[in-house]
Amino acid sequence: MAEKVSQKMDSEKIERVIEKLRNVYIDAKPGLNYKNPFELLISTILSAQCTDARVNKVTVVLFEKARTPQEISLMSESELSDIIKSCGLYRMKSKNILATCNLLVYDYDGNVPKTRIELMKLPGVGRKTANVVLSHAFGKPAIAVDTHVQRVSSRIGLSDSAIPQKTEMQLMEKIEEKDWGDAHLWLINHGRKICTARKPKCDICPINKDCLYFNNQLNAK
């Protein structure tokens, strides 16, 4: 759940925050390993409530055995479940992955579609997953709002909503379109390393002077 912030950020603060995050996380890369849009799509479906490191271990095995929608669609649900079990929610994920692969084979000639509307029609693909695929596989402007992006954006004051889609819209208003895909990585990395869910490391945070959560905490003392 996002903490409430009491003020809106002015544009100078927003610019400073974005620049600092850009400088600190300039080398940030997606945590999931993939060689093509299809591998990123499957990896992102698997990453729900699972770490990227775990997904990467599982996809090494999965893509060794079957690396196209056609090949995965020929697997049985139990065969696929056995491979992806350690990612959690494996029954639902197996069903979704098989259904998605079937749709890709029959409706898209084995290719991953390049629009959000089409991606979100695939089983197991919500707005966040669609945005990850659009931005990182196809280089299209999109900001994926996961739990880290939601929490960090709310704390800093870049968003005043706890609803991911509203946060996405608010981030798109504040961040230049060319930076949308990277901003997702900056915010995720900041959430994993500094602005952690429990006990954020505000004392060493490079953007603490401009962070509404930090300033609200100071004012409350």
Ligand code: SF4
């Ligand atoms: S100052 Fe604290 S709450 Fe604000 S972004 Fe940094 S770590 Fe997160």
